[in-house]
Amino acid sequence: MTHLIETHDLVIERDGTRILDGVSMHLDKAEKLAIIGSNGAGKTTFLRALIGLQKATAGRIHAFGHDRRAEKDFHDVRLRAAYLFQDADDQLFCPSVVEDVAFGPLNQGLSEDEAMDKARATLARLGLSALAPRVTRKLSGGEKRLVCLAAILAMEPDVLLLDEPTNSLDSQHVEKLVEILKNLDIALIMVSHDRPVLDRIATRALLMKDGRLEHAVLHRHPHMHEHVHIHADHDHA
Amino acid sequence: MTHLIETHDLVIERDGTRILDGVSMHLDKAEKLAIIGSNGAGKTTFLRALIGLQKATAGRIHAFGHDRRAEKDFHDVRLRAAYLFQDADDQLFCPSVVEDVAFGPLNQGLSEDEAMDKARATLARLGLSALAPRVTRKLSGGEKRLVCLAAILAMEPDVLLLDEPTNSLDSQHVEKLVEILKNLDIALIMVSHDRPVLDRIATRALLMKDGRLEHAVLHRHPHMHEHVHIHADHDHA
Amino acid sequence: MAHIPDGVLSFPVLVGGGALAAGAVALGLKKIGDEDIPRTAILSAGFFALSLFALPVGPSSVHLLLGGLMGIVLGTAIFPAVCVALLLQAVMFGFGGLTTLGVNILNIALPGAIIGSLVAPLIYRATPARAALIAGVASALCVGLTGLMVAAALALSSADYMLSARVMIATYIPLMLIEGFVGGFCISFVKRVKPELLAGAA
Amino acid sequence: MSLLRATDTHEHFLARLDPRSRIISSLLAVLAAVAMTSLTGQIAMVVAALALAAIADVDWRAMLHRLAHVEGFMIVLLILLPLTMPGRALIALGPFALSDAGLMRAISIVLKVNAAVITTMALLATLEPVRLGRGLASLGLPARLMHLLLFLVRYQSLFREEGARLMEAMRARGFRPHANLRTFRAYGNFTGMLLVRSMERAERVEESMRCRGFSGKFPLRATRALSALDIAFTLLLALILTGIILLDRLA
Numbered sequence: 001m002t003h004l005i006e007t008h009d010l011v012i013e014r015d016g017t018r019i020l021d022g023v024s025m026h027l028d029k030a031e032k033l034a035i036i037g038s039n040g041a042g043k044t045t046f047l048r049a050l051i052g053l054q055k056a057t058a059g060r061i062h063a064f065g066h067d068r069r070a071e072k073d074f075h076d077v078r079l080r081a082a083y084l085f086q087d088a089d090d091q092l093f094c095p096s097v098v099e100d101v102a103f104g105p106l107n108q109g110l111s112e113d114e115a116m117d118k119a120r121a122t123l124a125r126l127g128l129s130a131l132a133p134r135v136t137r138k139l140s141g142g143e144k145r146l147v148c149l150a151a152i153l154a155m156e157p158d159v160l161l162l163d164e165p166t167n168s169l170d171s172q173h174v175e176k177l178v179e180i181l182k183n184l185d186i187a188l189i190m191v192s193h194d195r196p197v198l199d200r201i202a203t204r205a206l207l208m209k210d211g212r213l214e215h216a217v218l219h220r221h222p223h224m225h226e227h228v229h230i231h232a233d234h235d236h237a
Numbered sequence: 238m239t240h241l242i243e244t245h246d247l248v249i250e251r252d253g254t255r256i257l258d259g260v261s262m263h264l265d266k267a268e269k270l271a272i273i274g275s276n277g278a279g280k281t282t283f284l285r286a287l288i289g290l291q292k293a294t295a296g297r298i299h300a301f302g303h304d305r306r307a308e309k310d311f312h313d314v315r316l317r318a319a320y321l322f323q324d325a326d327d328q329l330f331c332p333s334v335v336e337d338v339a340f341g342p343l344n345q346g347l348s349e350d351e352a353m354d355k356a357r358a359t360l361a362r363l364g365l366s367a368l369a370p371r372v373t374r375k376l377s378g379g380e381k382r383l384v385c386l387a388a389i390l391a392m393e394p395d396v397l398l399l400d401e402p403t404n405s406l407d408s409q410h411v412e413k414l415v416e417i418l419k420n421l422d423i424a425l426i427m428v429s430h431d432r433p434v435l436d437r438i439a440t441r442a443l444l445m446k447d448g449r450l451e452h453a454v455l456h457r458h459p460h461m462h463e464h465v466h467i468h469a470d471h472d473h474a
Numbered sequence: 475m476a477h478i479p480d481g482v483l484s485f486p487v488l489v490g491g492g493a494l495a496a497g498a499v500a501l502g503l504k505k506i507g508d509e510d511i512p513r514t515a516i517l518s519a520g521f522f523a524l525s526l527f528a529l530p531v532g533p534s535s536v537h538l539l540l541g542g543l544m545g546i547v548l549g550t551a552i553f554p555a556v557c558v559a560l561l562l563q564a565v566m567f568g569f570g571g572l573t574t575l576g577v578n579i580l581n582i583a584l585p586g587a588i589i590g591s592l593v594a595p596l597i598y599r600a601t602p603a604r605a606a607l608i609a610g611v612a613s614a615l616c617v618g619l620t621g622l623m624v625a626a627a628l629a630l631s632s633a634d635y636m637l638s639a640r641v642m643i644a645t646y647i648p649l650m651l652i653e654g655f656v657g658g659f660c661i662s663f664v665k666r667v668k669p670e671l672l673a674g675a676a
Numbered sequence: 677m678s679l680l681r682a683t684d685t686h687e688h689f690l691a692r693l694d695p696r697s698r699i700i701s702s703l704l705a706v707l708a709a710v711a712m713t714s715l716t717g718q719i720a721m722v723v724a725a726l727a728l729a730a731i732a733d734v735d736w737r738a739m740l741h742r743l744a745h746v747e748g749f750m751i752v753l754l755i756l757l758p759l760t761m762p763g764r765a766l767i768a769l770g771p772f773a774l775s776d777a778g779l780m781r782a783i784s785i786v787l788k789v790n791a792a793v794i795t796t797m798a799l800l801a802t803l804e805p806v807r808l809g810r811g812l813a814s815l816g817l818p819a820r821l822m823h824l825l826l827f828l829v830r831y832q833s834l835f836r837e838e839g840a841r842l843m844e845a846m847r848a849r850g851f852r853p854h855a856n857l858r859t860f861r862a863y864g865n866f867t868g869m870l871l872v873r874s875m876e877r878a879e880r881v882e883e884s885m886r887c888r889g890f891s892g893k894f895p896l897r898a899t900r901a902l903s904a905l906d907i908a909f910t911l912l913l914a915l916i917l918t919g920i921i922l923l924d925r926l927a
C-alpha cells in the first residue's frame with residue numbers, strides 16, 4: 001500500500017439517509033485528482049470524511065500509511081492534508097487576515113514570528129499582501145476565498161483537498177490559482193463544477209454518482225466554437 | 238426618462254474607504270446586463286445599493302419612475318427588483334424550503350394557499366420539487382443556491398439582480414438556469430465571473446473598475462481550442 | 475455547574491429568588507424597545523449557542539457561563555436574555571429547573587448586569603488591548619460572584635449544605651481563570667472586528 | 677437528541693393537549709416533587725414521573741442520556757453531603773466518615789431532582805418550542821419575552837451549527853486544545869467570531885426579509901379555548917399529586 005490516501009467501501013449516513021454508499025478510491029503521490037458530480041451528490045461529505053470531520057458509518061480510510069478511525073487518528077492527517085471549505089465564511093475565525101493565515105503554521109509548532117513571516121510570504125505569493133492587515137469579516141466574497149486558500153497553502157501540506165476553489169474568483173485570480181496548483185509538486189483532490197479549470201489541472205477524474213465514485217475519463221480533442229470576449233471599451237477604442 | 242433603473246454619480250464609502258466613486262449607468266426594459274470586474278471591485282456593493290441595502294454617500298438612484306433616497310423609498314423597489322444574495326446562507330431563513338420560497342409571495346399579499354401553490358410551482362419549474370419539504374439548513378451548497386433562485390423567481394419581479402448566480406451549481410443546473418434566464422422576458426443585472434454563461438445571456442456588459450462602471454464590449458469571434466471532456470467511464474466502455 | 479436543579483433549594487429561597495428575578499427581568503424588558511427585540515434576541519441566541527459548546531481544555535472540558543460578556547454587550551437586557559435561555563435549557567435539555575429559574579437567573583445575570591454596566595463604557599473607549607484586560611478581569615469576577623451566589627443559595631436553604639457550599643466555591647476557581655482569558659480575547663476580537671457590537675450597553 | 681419523537685409527530689393524545697395545560701400540569705408536578713419530605717413520597721413521585729414519561733412515549737435512551745448530564749451538578753453535593761453532614765458514621769475512610777444523615781439527604785435529593793427532571797421532560801421537552809412560547813404568552817408571559825424566546829429557538833441551533841463548523845475549521849488546521857494561552861486566544865476568537873456573526877446574521881436576515889417585502893411583525897395566532905380534554909388532564913394530574921402529597925405527609 002503505497003497510496004497517499006485510500007478509502008474502501010466508505011459508507012456515510014446523515015440523518016438516516018445514505019449519502020455515500022461504498023466509496024473506494026485512492027490518491028497517489030503528485031496526482032491531481034478531479035471529483036465531479038451533481039449538486040448534492042456527496043462530494044463535500046466525502047472530502048470532510050477524509051480528514052475525519054464527518055464520521056463514517058462503515059468502511060475504511062487509510063491515509064499516510066495508517067488506518068484512520070478515531071478522532072485522534074486524524075490529528076496528523078489534518079496537518080498533512082489541508083482542506084479548503086466550500087464556504088469561506090466557515091473557515092475564517094481570526095480577527096485579521098494575517099493572523100488567520102498564520103493559524104495553521106502556529107499549530108504546526110512554529111513560533112509566533114516564524115508563523116507570521118510565513119503567513120506574509122504566502123499572501124505575497126498570491127498577490128494578496130495588501131489584504132494582510134484587513135479584518136476578515138469585511139472582505140468581499142472573492143477576497144475571503146483567496147485568504148482561505150492562503151491559509152491552507154501556508155501549512156505546506158502534502159495533500160490539498162479543495163472544495164470548489166474557484167468559486168467567486170475573478171479570471172485573473174483563477175489564472176493565478178491554476179498556475180500555482182499546476183506547479184505545486186503535491187497531490188491534490190479538487191471538487192469543482194468548473195470544467196475548464198479541472199481540464200487544465202487534473203491528471204485523473206472521478207465521478208460521484210449514486211453514492212459511489214466511478215472512474216471518469218478525461219479526453220481532449222480540438223474544438224471549434226464561437227467565443228465571446230468582454231473587454232473594457234477603451235481597450236479597443 | 239424611460240429607463241427602468243438608473244444611477245448618476247453614485248458614490249459609496251464604507252469604513253472611510255471610497256468603494257464606488259461615481260457610478261452612472263442605466264438598465265432598460267428586457268435588457269440583460271452583465272457586470273464584470275475583479276474581486277473586491279465593488280460589484281456586490283453596487284447591487285446592494287440599487288435596492289437600498291447599502292446607503293449611498295452621494296449621487297442619485299432612480300428606479301421605476303421615482304428617485305429613491307430614504308429607506309421607505311426602497312420598499313416597493315425591493316418587491317419589483319429581486320436580489321439574489323452572493324451568499325445563499327444569508328438569504329434563507331425559513332425552516333423548510335417551500336416556506337422560504339412562499340415567503341415573498343405571502344408578503345406580496347397572496348393567501349397562505351396561493352403562496353404555497355406558487356412556491357411549489359416555481360420549485361417544479363426549476364426541477365426542485367423533491368427539495369420542497371427539506372430543512373433549508375441541511376442542503377448542499379448548490380442546493381441552497383437553487384432554492385434562493387426559486388425564492389426570488391416566485392416573486393415574479395420586473396428586474397432580477399443576480400450576484401454570481403452560477404456559483405457552486407453543477408453544469409446541468411447551470412444549463413437550466415441559462416435557459417430560464419434567456420427566456421424570461423424581464424430585465425436583469427448579472428454579476429458573475431463565469432464568462433461563458435455571461436456570453437450566452439448578456440445583451441450588454443459593463444466593467445467595474447476603480448470604483449466606476451465602464452462600457453465593455455461583447456464581441457464574438459470563432460475560436461479554435463483544445464477542449465477536454467469528462468465523462469463517466471461507462472459512457473465509453 | 476451554575477444551574478441548580480429543582481429539588482435542592484428550600485421554598486423561601488425559591489420564592490425570594492423568583493420575586494427578585496421577576497423584577498429584574500421586567501426592568502430589563504422595559505429598557506429594550508420593540509425594535510431592539512430582534513437584535514437582542516439573535517445575540518442572545520449566539521450567547522446561548524456558545525454556552526452549549528463544551529470547550530476542551532487539557533484533559534477535561536468546560537462550558538462558559540458568559541455572564542460578564544453578556545453584561546458588557548447587553549447591559550440590563552441580560553436579565554430577559556438569560557431568562558429565556560435558562561427556560562429553554564431547563565425545558566429542552568433538563569439543565570437547571572423550573573422552580574429554580576429565578577435563583578438561577580439572578581446567579582448568572584446579576585453579576586453580569588452590575589459589572590458589565592460598570593465596565594462597558596470603559597471598554598467602549600479603550601484600546602483593544604486595554605479592553606481585553608478589563609473584560610478579562612470582569613469575566614473572571616462574574617464567574618467568582620456566580621459561584622458565591624450559588625453557594626449562598628445552598629447555604630441559605632439548609633445549614634446542612636454549609637460545608638458542601640464552601641467546597642463548591644473552590645471548584646469555580648479554574649473556571650474563573652479560563653473564562654477570564656477567553657472573555658478578554660473575545661472582547662479584543664470584537665473591538666477589532668465589529669466595535670459597534672459594544673455600543674449598545676455603553 | 678430529540679425527545680420530540682412521539683408526541684409531536686404522531687397523533688398522540690398529549691400532542692392534542694393545549695400547551696397551557698401541559699405547562700400548568702408540569703409546574704404542578706414539579707412543585708409537588710420539590711415539596712416531598714419523606715422517602716415514601718419521593719419514591720412515589722419518581723414512579724409517577726416515570727408513568728408520565730411512559731404515557732408521553734419518550735425516547736428512553738435520550739432520556740437516560742440527559743439524566744446522566746443532569747447528575748453533573750449533584751455529584752459534588754452527593755459526594756460532599758455524606759462526608760460533611762454530622763450524623764452516625766457508617767463507614768470511616770481515614771479522616772473522613774460517611775454519615776447516615778448525610779447519605780439519606782443525598783438519596784432524597786437524587787430522588788427529588790430526578791422526579792422533577794423526568795416530569796419536565798415528559799410534559800415539556802416533547803412540546804415544540806414554538807408552541808411552548810405561544811402557550812406561555814397566553815398564560816401571561818410578556819409579548820416581548822415571547823418574541824425573545826421564539827427568536828432564540830430559531831437561531832440557537834443555527835449558531836450551534838455555525839459554531840461547530842468554525843470548530844471544524846480550527847481542527848482542520850491542526851488546532852489541538854491544551855490548557856495554555858494560545859488555546860484561550862483561539863477560543864476567544866471563536867467566541868468573538870460567533871458573536872460578530874450572530875450580529876451580522878441578524879442584519880442580513882433582516883435585509884433578506886425586507887427584500888422579500890416583509891414590513892410588519894410576525895402574525896400571532898389567536899388563542900383557542902381550553903378543551904374538555906385539557907381540563908380533564910390537568911385536574912386528574914392534580915388529583916393524583918394531591919394523593920401523593922397526602923401519602924408523603926402521613927408517612
Ligand SMILES: Nc1ncnc2c1ncn2[C@@H]1O[C@H](COP(=O)(O)OP(=O)(O)OP(=O)(O)O)[C@@H](O)[C@H]1O
Nearest residue numbers: 014039040041042043044045375376377378379380
Ligand atoms: N447537515 C446535513 N444533514 C443531513 N443531510 C445533509 C446535510 N448537509 C447536506 N446534506 C445532504 O447530503 C447530501 C450530500 O451533500 P454534499 O454537501 O456532500 O453534496 P455536494 O456533492 O458537495 O453538493 P454541492 O455540489 O451542491 O456542494 C445532499 O443530499 C444534502 O442534501
Ligand SMILES: Nc1ncnc2c1ncn2[C@@H]1O[C@H](COP(=O)(O)OP(=O)(O)OP(=O)(O)O)[C@@H](O)[C@H]1O
Nearest residue numbers: 138139140141142143251276277278279280281282
Ligand atoms: N463590511 C464591509 N466593510 C467595509 N468594507 C467592506 C465590507 N465588505 C466589503 N468591503 C470592501 O468593499 C470592497 C468592495 O466589496 P464588494 O463585496 O462590493 O466587492 P465585489 O466586487 O462584489 O467582489 P467579489 O467579486 O469578490 O464578490 C472590497 O474592497 C471589500 O474589501
Ligand SMILES: [Mg+2]
Nearest residue numbers: 044086377378
Ligand atoms: Mg459541496
Ligand SMILES: [Mg+2]
Nearest residue numbers: 140141281323
Ligand atoms: Mg461580490
